[in-house]
Amino acid sequence: MLLGPSLALSAVLFALGVVGVLIRRNVVVVFMCVELMLNAVNLTLVALAQLHGTSGQIMVFFVMTVAAAEAVVGLAIILAIFRHVQTVDLKQFNLLKG
Amino acid sequence: MTSFLASVGYDRWILHVLLILPLLGMPLILLSPVRAARWIALVVALLEFGLGIGLWWAFDASNPGLQFVTDLPWMEGYGVGYRVGIDGISLLMVLLSVVMMPLVVWGSWRGIDHKQRGFYTLLLAMKVGMLGVFVSMDMFLFYVFWELLLIPMYFLIGIWGSANRLYAATKFIIYTFVGSLLMLVAILWMVFQVGKATGTYSFAYTHLLDNAAVLAPWGPWLFVAFALAFAVKVPLFPFHTWLPDAHTEAPTAGSVDLAVILLKMGTYGFLRFAIPFVPAFALSKTTGLVMSGLAVIGIVYAALVAMVQPDLKRLVAYSSVSHLGFVMLGIWGSTVESVQGAILVMVSHGLSTGALFFMIGMLYERRHTRMISDFGGLARVAPLMTLAFVITAFSSIGLPGLNGFVGEFLVLIGSFGRYPILVGVATTVVVFSAAYMLWATQRVFFNRFTNPRNEGIGDLNFREIAVLTPLIAAMFWIGLYPGPLLRRTEGAAKRYIELISPHLPEATLPGPITYGAPR
């Protein structure tokens, strides 16, 4: 049921996430784009679960949990660096290079 | 002598003892007080010499194969073993190593005045590597020793060398390491291919050699891989530029070891590995022409460059390049005569160049310069050293009656049939070698005494005489009576020729003269 469109939608979402990561400069937005990617995959899994049974849906739960954990850690890290540079512009984070 | 050696089971333990003794000496030196370091090194060296010299008698000249063979498991199941043994070629190299050992230690007696423990430890480490390379009959073991040798040499040059030592040390290690990288791939590939064909994956030299026919399809790249490693070490023109730097900057002991042993590892490698494994390609017309051509270019080129060197050590370094070219030419001459000659050149180059480096070291200890222009007229203040130097110089340029001649003569006459024109070109070096050697000798020992700072230079002392005497005696011995040496290598040389003769291309250079076997 609507397997093709769901997969296509999730692919588009995933691509949007990727593009977002590529072009956005705000750390928080970039992070949100990454979350978008994960959720796109979740959509894929759910869609495919129609075809292959429940294991895909189980996977989705794991992914959501992981994403939540990632969000916690990620935001903490962003906060940590914000304390140092007082900005969320990715461009400013180039102390390490070479 | 022979029966006495047999009664103590000499042939069973000697090679292992030779390898282990310096290994035992190393921690001993490190743990003992600084003053004892050189004494321990000397004792170890003398022990090595005393024990190792027995090989001369214990070696069975009538047996062309490997002797003193031991095959102990090391990495069973991976084809790697502690496999050692020697034939006539290795014998001479091992003997040369053990003979030089006490001389090198004693020759460094005064020149090394700081970090003595480290110095003598590394000296012993180098000995292990040198002996190991020549006795290994397992490709893995060989490679380990081959590479291991770089480390002590690197530090010897880098710590105890002269002004430009860091550059020289780096150049040395990078050159030689990079050169031998492909050799590892080649060895592994050989083991794999032979293993696939025979079902036995083994690094054993004899196993690989017996089944070398399997390797023929990969001849070109296997040869190139080996040749690169060995050519750098020889050093064959145009891979020689590391040598003058390394020689020049190294302390006396390093220069001597480098000249006497290390360079021989390259030619030894060609003779032992690179050619026998892939004879068809290695001895094919084109390869032969390229290799012997490079050898001959090196012979003449290095002699010419040596002529214009302002630095004595650098001059001798280039002369080494020239001499080693003879060895290469002899190897590709592919006759019993030329190969025997090549082996003999290896030995006699060791003696004469070793002695030259010792003497330059002695000059350096006195005057802290190696520049030819800083000397002049030394014959007046140091007649004995002049005598020794002149004898050595003439030995180096191949005066008949001294050691240099015999080997070079055999190389040239033996290779003439295959490469008449190249040999002709190579022979011109009798003029150039005389030119650089005599010119240098003249500017250092003869001519007007111009530099007053040389006044107090002093002649050879007892220790220095004792270091040089054995070398000079050996020069006369080999020059006048090389028979015992030649007899010991004859078996190996003949076996080698038998091995490769099916792969030798028929005729020779295009040209007016074509030679067959001598009538």
Add this chain to the structure above:
Amino acid sequence: MTHFVWLAILLPLLGAVANGIIAVRRPDSRRLVSFIGVGVLLGAFAVSLGVLREVAAGHGEATKLLLWQWIPVSDRLTIDLALQVDQLSAVMLMVITGVGSLIHLFSVGYMQEDPGYARYFAYLNLFVAFMLVLVLGASLPVSFIGWEGVGLCSYLLIGFWFEVDANSDAGKKAFLANRIGDFGVLIAMFMLWWHVGTLDYAALAEKAPAVLPYGGTIATTIALFLFLGCTGKSAQIPLFTWLPDAMAGPTPVSALIHAATMVTAGVFLVVRTGVIFALAPVAMEVVAITGALTAFFAATIALRQNDIKKVLAYSTVSQLGYMFLAVGTGAFAAGIFHLVTHAFFKALLFLGAGSVIHSMHHAQHHAGSHADPQDMRNMGGLRKAMPWTFILMAIATLAIAGLPPLSGFFSKDEILAAAFARGETNGLYRVAWGLGLAAALMTAYYMSRLMAMTFLGTFRGGSDVEPHLHEAPAVMTAPLAVLGILSVIGGALNLPSFVGGSHGLEHWLEPVTEPATRLMDALVMPHGSVEYALIAGAIAIAITGLVVGVRSTLRSTIPTPAEAPAETGIRRLLYGKYFIDELYQKLFVGPLVWFSRRVLWQGFDQFLVDRMAVGGTARVAQGLGWLGSRLQNGQVAFYVTLFAVGVVLILRTLVG
């Protein structure tokens, strides 16, 4: 005694070692040194005499004496250290030890005050040992030991007074020129072994004619390479320039090495390997014409030299040319004959010159003069102070000029006759003969000029020097006297038939030369009126030369070196030795050194290999690394873009 011929080598060798040790340990034990130095030579001479007797008593066959296997390398190449005693080596043995003994004796006086006395005798003894190895060797490689060994001793002795740069230079030059020749000998040996399969003289003489086609390329090539060796050792064109420089050594050395023995080794070698030359007529022509040209040109140079030793040196080169002319015509015996007589009179001349220099040096030393004791322009009228030397040198002059019945007359005449005879069939030899004749005229001229400048007229070296001039001590004049006698009677060795002789030396050498002469066209010597005409002509030329030389010298005023005007025109050319040395320097030595330094070392080694190839590789790697490092700009966006590029590439490979 033949079986103890090695003693003749061993004795001088031991002498060399003993004197060497003395030179290092107790350089002032002159008496011991003299005793050893001369003693071993006399011993060797005694051995030689014994050998000569036995060879004379024998039936002509050579005796081969195996000492030990030298280079036993394989079944097909085993070089024995073997000696060969036959007629040729016996003659050479006599010359070397005989003349050698006299010169050693002379040296006792001549070198008495030199601080390097012991060293000198060590070298000289060593030289004799090597020279004997050269002539006694039974094969080319063994002879080659001696061949190079004498070169070594020559090097050491020329540079004996090493503290003068020019002397060391001269020694080095001599050795290098010799080495160029040795290159030829080596190549010849290689070719001989590969073609004939042996390097033994005896075996070569036997096998070579069977293996090498007569007149073939191979035989010619081998012969020419051998001859290259001879030109080096015997100072022939083009390698003759070292010999005049070699006069830098002590004068007895010049007498022994650079006149009597070593430089004749080339002639000896041609005779020894006569078979090879006989197989190569073209090579023979080259030998003859080179010899004749050398004889001629060296004589022209000798005309204008003022250094007494230089004159003699060029004279030696010229006389050696005669010898090569002789062997080049196939008259091997004549060559050896001239070698022997030349050894006598040229040794005498050199030693006489030595006496003169010795005397001049002492006198100048006493008078505090710093003039050149060797320059004839400082001499003149010495006959009063040195009558013995004058008389003996006069004998030698007449001998070298070729006045009968002195030895030089017979030997030179033999050579010219042989060249004339060959000229019947081959015009080239006629030219050679003409050159030889012209050289003979000049020889007489420059020798009489030398005598006149030195001994006649009045002393030009300053009145303060003159009173100190005196005759040499007996130890020096005695050898001169012996050589004088030999120079007179030396011709008796090989008296030609027209004076009732029987060509004694020629017959004596026949067993040695026969294999070679058999291969060549027989040499039909001129007979009857032609022969007498030639002899008369030669005598006339000699007399003309002598008379003109003396008269013109005495008639002209000779300026002292300081006030001498610069030479011009052809005289300048001759005085400057045709500027051959300068030419070689400009043409070969200079460019080679420049090429080695600038092109090979700095250009190729340091720039191309080190800087470009090795350093370049390193720099390229470093540069790439630097570039990569710059790309690592710290921007997450860029990293992610890189990531995305990778994704695209991978997915494309999988999908495409």
Add this chain to the structure above:
Amino acid sequence: MRLIDLSTPEGATLALLPELLLTAWALVVLLVIGWRHKTASDMRFVGVLSLGGYVLAGLATAWLAMEQARPDGLAIMVALDGFRFASNALLVGIGAIITVMSLRWLERQGILAPEYYVLLMLATVGMMLLAGAADMMTLFLGLEVMSISVYVLAGYDRTRRASAEAALKYFLIGAFASGFLLYGIALIYGATGQFNFTLIGAQLASTEPTLMAKLGMGLLLIGFAFKVAAVPFHAWAPDVYEGAPTPITSFMASGVKAAAFLALVRLLAEVFPAFVELWRPILAALAIATILIGNLVALAQTSLKRMLAYSAIAHAGYLLLPLWAHSDDGTAAVLIYLIGYSITTVAAFGVLASIERAGARTVQLTDLEGLYAVRPFASIALSVCMLSLLGFPGTFGFIGKWFLISSALHQGEVLLPIVAMIGSGISIGYYIPVVLSMTLKPTRTRSAHQTIRFPRPAKLAVALCVAAIIILGVWPKPTLDFATQEAVQLRRGATPIFAR
């Protein structure tokens, strides 16, 4: 042989015993931290305490290995074979040794938060799960557990901006890469309907490769390429390695990389054997690019830590060779090389950590000049490490290089080994200067050197590692035997057996 039925709770517990024990211990330690988290001695106490977890996990692994535990039927979520036990042993070892290295270092740097050790343990658990996974879910979970812990650890030195920036970069790009990996998993799931490795493998082997499967595999590879820092997915690594606290850098370069490689070996062996022709060119290209770029850029570095980071990238390139080989040889080679490489890297960073000082800038190559005269132990240890990384005979690095090159050669491939050798040739250009600076250059900063204090535990650990490098280099037989005989039992293209 002990057969374990993984479908029962007891069986699963047994099979996961090492991971469970370590997790439990981590939680216990976390509890302890509730009381003790104030002082430096608390830090030390917690550190030493956490070692117990590694010991337990190690013992459990050893027990499983000794019992020769094997799945009764199909391995459902986690593998039970020699390879997993070997992986576990390696990873637990790395975790433990990093703990030891950190013991005094953290206090010296003024980092007084003992949760560090807990995170380290949890990361180790994640690594073990990742390497031992037999199922995509386990794989993903292991990966994330490891990653999230390491994100935090990378930024642990909060007072340093570099550390925070490193964490941020690692986190952003890591999460980004996770997305790809996850998408790959989803697509594979879509193509086969399975998460289990063996079942997917069987499925893929029995049908023509579909686009979805191919894309899925590609995305999975990309995810792993990121983790092992293969070019062009490597860009994060130098920055993160430089910014992270040195023990964590060491942990990432050894442990994280090892776990990723081990998982990748299993993945390629069990899931994608049928696609071998598809992924080989990709791996080859990655290997060549990684080797060359890693080594070349390392040449241009002046900071020791950054140089080691690039060197780590280059070594990832080498490690792709045995993966490419796709054979038992290759599997053994990966293990052997990882053992040698991990030990060496840990020791090298250990020395580096000892040279660093709190608040100081990163250690430059020139700072090492003349170190030997003042701190001979540190310089000899670092020299040995450099030689081992270079693959010099006499060190275990050489043995690894030997197996690695052999494995590719045995598949008839010569180009890759030659590229590896070229890389090795370039690498001497930056390894040797380290040795040179320390031993041959004159001391320029003697007083600075004298302030270097090698914490005793770290010194001990480094000494152990160096000894291991040399001893294993000379007598590697037991290790080789273990790797070649025990650890290669991956199911390669085998048809699954349905037990139930």
